[in-house]
Amino acid sequence: MSKKIFFITSNNHKVRELQDVMALRKKGMQIEQINDDIVEIKSSDVKKIVLHKAKQSYEKFKISLFCEDTGIFIEELNGFPGTSAKFVFKKIGLEGILTLMRGAKSRKAYMQTAICYIDKDAKEHVFDGIMKCAIAEEIKGNLGFGYDPILIPESFEKTIGEDSSKLPVISARAKAFEKFLEHISF
Amino acid sequence: MSKKIFFITSNNHKVRELQDVMALRKKGMQIEQINDDIVEIKSSDVKKIVLHKAKQSYEKFKISLFCEDTGIFIEELNGFPGTSAKFVFKKIGLEGILTLMRGAKSRKAYMQTAICYIDKDAKEHVFDGIMKCAIAEEIKGNLGFGYDPILIPESFEKTIGEDSSKLPVISARAKAFEKFLEHISF
Numbered sequence: 590m591s592k593k594i595f596f597i598t599s600n601n602h603k604v605r606e607l608q609d610v611m612a613l614r615k616k617g618m619q620i621e622q623i624n625d626d627i628v629e630i631k632s633s634d635v636k637k638i639v640l641h642k643a644k645q646s647y648e649k650f651k652i653s654l655f656c657e658d659t660g661i662f663i664e665e666l667n668g669f670p671g672t673s674a675k676f677v678f679k680k681i682g683l684e685g686i687l688t689l690m691r692g693a694k695s696r697k698a699y700m701q702t703a704i705c706y707i708d709k710d711a712k713e714h715v716f717d718g719i720m721k722c723a724i725a726e727e728i729k730g731n732l733g734f735g736y737d738p739i740l741i742p743e744s745f746e747k748t749i750g751e752d753s754s755k756l757p758v759i760s761a762r763a764k765a766f767e768k769f770l771e772h773i774s775f
Numbered sequence: 776m777s778k779k780i781f782f783i784t785s786n787n788h789k790v791r792e793l794q795d796v797m798a799l800r801k802k803g804m805q806i807e808q809i810n811d812d813i814v815e816i817k818s819s820d821v822k823k824i825v826l827h828k829a830k831q832s833y834e835k836f837k838i839s840l841f842c843e844d845t846g847i848f849i850e851e852l853n854g855f856p857g858t859s860a861k862f863v864f865k866k867i868g869l870e871g872i873l874t875l876m877r878g879a880k881s882r883k884a885y886m887q888t889a890i891c892y893i894d895k896d897a898k899e900h901v902f903d904g905i906m907k908c909a910i911a912e913e914i915k916g917n918l919g920f921g922y923d924p925i926l927i928p929e930s931f932e933k934t935i936g937e938d939s940s941k942l943p944v945i946s947a948r949a950k951a952f953e954k955f956l957e958h959i960s961f
Binding site (some may be wrong): 691 | 818827857859863874877
């Protein structure tokens with residue numbers, strides 16, 4: 590019998606990404622999406638954001654669940670767009686990011702995902718994962734979503750937009766989720 | 776006898792700006808700053824942000840008080856930086872904004888301030904003000920704070936950074952505050 594875990598998110602891409610990780614790990618668990626838009630707090634810390642999200646969701650649904658938040662931190666831009674990645678993407682797009690990166694000394698960046706799981710005893714557990722990467726010189730590929738077409742994972746040559754096959758292993762989201770899976774296996 | 780009104784903010788510039796408006800209106804009221812950093816929600820609407828801020832502050836201090844939030848919405852950038860003005864300023868600065876605005880068809884923008892006042896009966900009142908402006912081609916002057924050196928108010932030729940003398944009359948903050956003052960005069 591497969592166990593269900595509830596994922597509170599309005600983003601279908603994220604659900605699919607985590608289902609891919611799950612398939613790879615052969616955990617026999619099923620992710621069930623609850624499509625809900627939670628009020629988010631402003632914070633530069635993905636862990637704080639996700640903790641607040643999960644608590645709010647638990648208050649509302651009264652079931653064991655998890656939430657996720659991912660930020661993108663670009664060295665040359667002092668950590669911009671950070672936890673505002675989604676907002677910045679919607680407003681200035683990848684073109685805007687590349688414009689800001691023209692002539693940049695460093696193209697280093699990292700993605701950080703935090704997952705907060707609230708168990709059946711209302712206890713909070715936060716897990717995080719990081720993927721180091723570089724910002725590409727131009728937009729390439731259309732796989733994945735969001736910043737994927739300008740993110741080149743460390744020790745790779747292509748953007749995730751061009752080759753997303755390694756995501757279930759290397760992505761910040763996969764790494765955080767893996768820690769979470771290890772936790773709930775006990 | 777002068778009446779006191781409590782302003783919850785960690786920004787001294789905003790206190791001074793509102794004191795200038797108050798002086799101009801000869802209202803004989805005194806603004807007292809409570810230097811507090813409130814958890815803010817992510818929203819594209821300054822009114823929603825300020826309502827949440829004020830409610831949280833009222834919960835904490837249990838006194839009649841007001842909060843303020845100001846966003847800057849640039850037409851060419853789809854309303855960026857919007858309610859994330861402070862965060863964006865800290866990360867990419869005015870240089871970043873001007874870089875994004877290179878070759879822009881429109882330099883139109885507006886600032887919007889919302890003020891939420893919670894009265895002694897815990898009732899919420901929200902007021903807002905708008906200042907139309909243009910984004911300058913370059914950074915000019917060092918008066919004011921934040922975006923002032925690149926904001927040219929409508930029907931003016933200088934940035935606020937160069938000439939901030941009209942702020943107590945024309946600024947979004949002044950306009951919202953004026954509505955608030957009219958309200959509490961009754």
